[in-house]
Amino acid sequence: MTLVHGSDAFAITPNPAPHRICVIGAGAFGGWTALALLRRGAQVTLVDAWGPGNARSSSGGETRVIRSIYGPDRVYTEMVKRSFELWAQLDAGNPDPLYVETGTLWMNRSDDSYVRAAAPILRDLGFPIEQIELAAAAKRYPQIDFRGVQSVWLEAKAGALSAARACIAVRNAVTKAGGTYRTARAELQPIANGRLGGVRLDDGSRVEADAYVFACGPWLGKLFPDVIGDRVHPTRQEVYYFGTPPGSQRYLPGQLPIWIDFGERIFYGIPDAHGRGFKIADDTRGEAFDPTDGDRTPTKEGIARARALIAERFPELAKAPMIEAQVCQYENSPDGNLIVDHHPGAANVILAGGGSGHGFKLSPAVGELVAEMLVAAKEPPPQFRLSRLKEEAKPTTQFERKRVS
Ligand SMILES: Cc1cc2nc3c(=O)[nH]c(=O)nc-3n(C[C@H](O)[C@H](O)[C@H](O)COP(=O)(O)OP(=O)(O)OC[C@H]3O[C@@H](n4cnc5c(N)ncnc54)[C@H](O)[C@@H]3O)c2cc1C
Numbered sequence: 001m002t003l004v005h006g007s008d009a010f011a012i013t014p015n016p017a018p019h020r021i022c023v024i025g026a027g028a029f030g031g032w033t034a035l036a037l038l039r040r041g042a043q044v045t046l047v048d049a050w051g052p053g054n055a056r057s058s059s060g061g062e063t064r065v066i067r068s069i070y071g072p073d074r075v076y077t078e079m080v081k082r083s084f085e086l087w088a089q090l091d092a093g094n095p096d097p098l099y100v101e102t103g104t105l106w107m108n109r110s111d112d113s114y115v116r117a118a119a120p121i122l123r124d125l126g127f128p129i130e131q132i133e134l135a136a137a138a139k140r141y142p143q144i145d146f147r148g149v150q151s152v153w154l155e156a157k158a159g160a161l162s163a164a165r166a167c168i169a170v171r172n173a174v175t176k177a178g179g180t181y182r183t184a185r186a187e188l189q190p191i192a193n194g195r196l197g198g199v200r201l202d203d204g205s206r207v208e209a210d211a212y213v214f215a216c217g218p219w220l221g222k223l224f225p226d227v228i229g230d231r232v233h234p235t236r237q238e239v240y241y242f243g244t245p246p247g248s249q250r251y252l253p254g255q256l257p258i259w260i261d262f263g264e265r266i267f268y269g270i271p272d273a274h275g276r277g278f279k280i281a282d283d284t285r286g287e288a289f290d291p292t293d294g295d296r297t298p299t300k301e302g303i304a305r306a307r308a309l310i311a312e313r314f315p316e317l318a319k320a321p322m323i324e325a326q327v328c329q330y331e332n333s334p335d336g337n338l339i340v341d342h343h344p345g346a347a348n349v350i351l352a353g354g355g356s357g358h359g360f361k362l363s364p365a366v367g368e369l370v371a372e373m374l375v376a377a378k379e380p381p382p383q384f385r386l387s388r389l390k391e392e393a394k395p396t397t398q399f400e401r402k403r404v405s
Pocket residue numbers: 024025026027028029030047048049050051052053054056057058059060063064065066184185186187215216217218219223237238239281328329330331352353354355356357358359360361362
């Protein structure tokens with residue numbers, strides 16, 4: 001809905017932007033999209049098959065990293081900056097904040113050009129970043145063994161976001177702002193004359209809207225086999241939590257930052273932000289995974305690799321008990337960039353996904369982008385468009401996205 005001023009004050013323009021919008025998927029992308037649309041005056045119905053941040057979704061589980069180093073790609077660092085503002089707005093007055101600041105420590109085993117390329121962008125956008133000499137790092141973080149590390153960088157404004165809990169908070173903000181939320185699986189009605197005719201829900205009801213946003217994470221390819229298909233490729237990812245010594249402060253935020261061990265394999269970890277243990281994950285892409293029926297039992301091999309990294313890097317925890325594990329999936333695009341674009345055959349449909357293991361932090365800015373595409377005809381950045389995916393791309397990692405050159 002567009003309001004204009006002047007003689008025709010507050011009349012609706014002859015060609016109004018879509019007003020009733022159905023968002024399918026209440027993960028990080030869909031939830032924030034729904035909220036951004038409500039803030040721009042739209043009527044919103046948000047639908048999810050299993051609920052916001054459910055355990056099958058890519059936004060489920062305990063925590064996600066928010067950091068601003070994105071190599072030379074300023075678009076992402078700008079989105080992180082805006083997302084920080086929106087996460088803080090959501091957290092205002094929250095006695096149990098969704099964001100816990102820890103900083104992120106980058107431990108580079110060899111080349112640190114990815115971090116170096118980001119440094120001027122961070123400084124320009126007001127994010128503090130410092131390189132720490134190895135001896136000083138060892139002194140500052142005695143719980144870490146820096147052997148094999150060539151360079152250490154710290155970005156101070158970074159931390160852990162609660163994952164499932166944030167999705168629920170966003171859904172609650174959606175309903176508080178007047179949006180409707182429904183737990184149901186949505187099925188597409190036919191696309192005719194370049195427009196989607198609606199979605200059908202499990203209970204047989206239909207939702208008809210002026211526009212539809214599909215933010216279905218790892219399911220996006222199945223819903224849109226022709227337009228997305230394998231361009232969203234879900235991979236199996238394991239996450240482990242190890243128990244720290246009783247009463248120890250060394251693995252808590254304040255003493256331990258989020259850390260990234262940047263070598264042939266990339267491991268990363270989050271300090272014990274919520275009493276769940278020392279989190280460690282291997283960012284290497286796992287096998288292809290079915291988000292609905294895939295087996296979520298952690299593997300012995302994966303646990304052994306995590307243990308080996310802990311023994312090397314955090315020797316005090318070498319024999320720590322594993323207290324929890326989760327199997328999640330990344331919803332990878334071919335080049336690691338997000339996918340945010342209009343459906344090429346349905347003018348009233350936007351597709352938002354391809355978080356590729358790094359999308360959570362960005363979700364508030366993604367929601368704003370999608371909302372602006374609908375109400376203000378904003379165009380997505382070229383690297384988010386479907387048209388870029390005509391070329392063949394290489395797989396990527398969460399921390400070092402390589403684009404089609
Ligand atoms: C282990 C792990 C670690 C990660 N670490 C980080 C990190 O540290 N930092 C970071 O920024 N990002 C990280 N990510 C990536 C990030 O979490 C995801 O990119 C992001 O959460 C994707 O959100 P989404 O809304 O696109 O997808 P999802 O969260 O999967 O949401 C899609 C939703 O759509 C619903 N749905 C699907 N089909 C239908 C249908 N037909 N009808 C109705 N509903 C439907 C699903 O139930 C689901 O809730 C990580 C991901 C994983 C798995």
